[in-house]
Amino acid sequence: MPKVAVYWTGGCGGCDVSFLELGPKLLDVLSQVEVVFWPALVDTKRQDLEALPGKAIDLALINGTLRTQENVEMVEVLRSKSRYVVAFGACAHLGGVPGLANLKSREELLVEVFGGGFRPTPPPGGPSEHALPELLPQTLPLAGAIPVDYVVPGCPPPPALIADLFERALAGDLPPAGHVFGKDKAVCEECPRKKEDRKLDKIVRPHELQPDGERCLLDQGMICMGPVTRGGCEAACPKAAMPCTGCLGPTPKAGDPVLAMISALASLVRAGEEGEAAFSAEDKVLDSLADPLGTLAKYSLPSFPRLARSCVPTPVRRGP
Amino acid sequence: MRGNGFEPKIVAFLCRWCAGAGADLAGTSRLSYPPNAVPIRVNCSGRVEPAWVVEAFRSGADGVLIGGCHPGDCHYVVGNYKTRRRIYLLQKVLAEVGVEPERVRLEWVSATEGARFARVMREFVEELRALGPLAMNQEEKALPPQGGVHA
Ligand code: SF4
Ligand code: SF4
Numbered sequence: 230m231p232k233v234a235v236y237w238t239g240g241c242g243g244c245d246v247s248f249l250e251l252g253p254k255l256l257d258v259l260s261q262v263e264v265v266f267w268p269a270l271v272d273t274k275r276q277d278l279e280a281l282p283g284k285a286i287d288l289a290l291i292n293g294t295l296r297t298q299e300n301v302e303m304v305e306v307l308r309s310k311s312r313y314v315v316a317f318g319a320c321a322h323l324g325g326v327p328g329l330a331n332l333k334s335r336e337e338l339l340v341e342v343f344g345g346g347f348r349p350t351p352p353p354g355g356p357s358e359h360a361l362p363e364l365l366p367q368t369l370p371l372a373g374a375i376p377v378d379y380v381v382p383g384c385p386p387p388p389a390l391i392a393d394l395f396e397r398a399l400a401g402d403l404p405p406a407g408h409v410f411g412k413d414k415a416v417c418e419e420c421p422r423k424k425e426d427r428k429l430d431k432i433v434r435p436h437e438l439q440p441d442g443e444r445c446l447l448d449q450g451m452i453c454m455g456p457v458t459r460g461g462c463e464a465a466c467p468k469a470a471m472p473c474t475g476c477l478g479p480t481p482k483a484g485d486p487v488l489a490m491i492s493a494l495a496s497l498v499r500a501g502e503e504g505e506a507a508f509s510a511e512d513k514v515l516d517s518l519a520d521p522l523g524t525l526a527k528y529s530l531p532s533f534p535r536l537a538r539s540c541v542p543t544p545v546r547r548g549p
Numbered sequence: 550m551r552g553n554g555f556e557p558k559i560v561a562f563l564c565r566w567c568a569g570a571g572a573d574l575a576g577t578s579r580l581s582y583p584p585n586a587v588p589i590r591v592n593c594s595g596r597v598e599p600a601w602v603v604e605a606f607r608s609g610a611d612g613v614l615i616g617g618c619h620p621g622d623c624h625y626v627v628g629n630y631k632t633r634r635r636i637y638l639l640q641k642v643l644a645e646v647g648v649e650p651e652r653v654r655l656e657w658v659s660a661t662e663g664a665r666f667a668r669v670m671r672e673f674v675e676e677l678r679a680l681g682p683l684a685m686n687q688e689e690k691a692l693p694p695q696g697g698v699h700a
Contacts, residue, residue, distance in 0.1 A: 488603060494638060515638055521641050522642050
C-alpha cells in the first residue's frame with residue numbers, strides 16, 4: 230500500500246480541509262493508501278517522522294508557506310523520507326496569501342503585530358526546545374527550500390485536481406517531475422461568461438457591484454485575474470459571481486501575474502475617447518484599483534522576487 | 550549630488566518613429582547630453598511591457614526611460630496611450646515594493662525635438678543622481694533562491 234504523508238507549514242488549515250471536498254472519493258483514496266504522517270488527522274510527531282527509514286514515504290503533500298526555521302527543518306526531513314514531494318496549495322506553490330508579508334521586513338512585522346517590546350524567549354526555567362522557532366527573513370514557497378516534484382495549485386486546491394493526483398499516483402501513472410496539476414490554458418477559457426464589451430470605464434470591488442449574471446466580470450469593472458491565471462478550477466469563482474483572484478497561479482505564458490495583469494488592464498481602461506483630454510479621467514479609473522499589489526499579487530509575491538524587494542540579507546539556513 | 554561619483558545607468562526604450570528619431574537628431578546636431586543611457590529601439594512605445602522595465606532594473610539599471618510620440622502622433626494611433634496607462638499602474642506597484650516611481654520616466658519626444666531629447670536626458674540623469682543607486686539591486690545578492698515551480 231502506498232504510504233502517504235500530509236503536512237502543514239505556515240498555512241491556514243484550509244488545504245487540510247480541502248481533502249473532504251473529494252466526498253465519497255476520499256474513502257476510496259484512504260482505503261488504498263496508508264497514512265503514516267498527518268498531524269491534522271492522526272497523532273504523529275516529528276520523532277515518528279524522523280524514525281522512518283529514508284524514502285519510506287511514497288507521496289508527501291505539503292501545504293503552507295515557509296515562515297519559520299522549524300518549517301524548513303520539517304520539510305527537509307519530509308524530503309529525505311519521501312520519494313515524491315508535492316507542493317499542495319497556493320502557499321506551498323507560490324508563497325500564498327501569507328507571502329504578502331514579504332512587503333515588510335521580519336522586524337517590521339514583529340513590531341506591527343506584537344508591539345515594540347516583543348522578545349520571543351523560552352519560558353523561564355523551561356527546556357530550550359520550548360523556545361519559539363525563529364522567523365525566516367521572508368516567507369518562501371516550498372521550492373525555495375527543497376526540490377519539489379509536483380504542484381497541486383489552488384487556495385485551496387479544487388477537488389478535481391486533488392483527485393487527479395491520487396488517481397495517477399495510485400495507477401502508477403505520475404507525469405514527469407515538474408508537472409503542475411492544472412491546465413495550461415487560462416481560467417477565461419473555461420469561464421462561461423460572455424466577453425464582449427472589452428472596455429473598463431470603472432474599477433469596482435466585489436462588494437460594490439451586483440454583477441450581471443451573464444457578462445464577463447472584468448468587463449463589468451471587477452478585477453478578475455482569469456486572463457492570466459491557470460485553469461483547472463472550471464472557473465468556480467466567476468461562475469459564482471466572484472472575480473478570479475489568481476489562486477492557481479499564472480499560466481505558463483503569463484509569467485509574473487502582476488505584470489501581465491498590468492498590461493491587460495492598461496489595454497482595457499478607457500475614459501471616453503482616447504487622447505490627451507482623457508488622461509486624467511483614465512488615471513482616476515486606474516486610481517480606483519484598491520491595493521494594487523495585494524490584489525494582483527495576492528498569492529504570488531514570494532515567487533516573483535524579480536519584483537519584490539528583499540528585506541533582510543539572510544537566505545535560508547539549511548537545517549541540521 | 551554631483552561629485553559623489555555615482556553615475557546612474559539608464560535603459561531607454563525609444564520608439565523608432567518619434568523618440569528614437571529625436572535621439573538621432575540630438576546626435577547629428579551635436580547636442581551634448583550625458584551618456585548614461587543604453588538606448589533600445591522599439592517599433593512603438595506601446596510595445597514596452599512592464600516585464601521589460603522590471604528586467605531592466607534587475608539587470609542593473611537605476612532608471613528606465615520610455616520615449617514615445619506626442620499624443621495624437623503615434624504611428625500606430627494608440628500605442629502611446631496604452632503605454633501611458635501601463636506605466637501609470639506599474640509605477641504604483643513599484644512604489645509598493647520600494648522602487649521610487651520617478652525611476653520610470655515616460656516622455657513624448659517628436660522626430661524634430663533633438664533639443665528636447667537632450668534636455669530630458671540631462672534632467673533624468675540629475676534626478677537619478679539625487680535618488681542614488683537603486684536599493685533593490687544593492688540587495689540583489691541577498692535574494693533567496695527563486696522559488697515556486699512555474700513550469
Ligand atoms: S493555500 Fe490557501 S487554503 Fe491552503 S494553506 Fe494557504 S491560505 Fe490556506
Ligand atoms: S469573468 Fe473573469 S474568468 Fe470569466 S471571462 Fe471574464 S475575466 Fe475571464
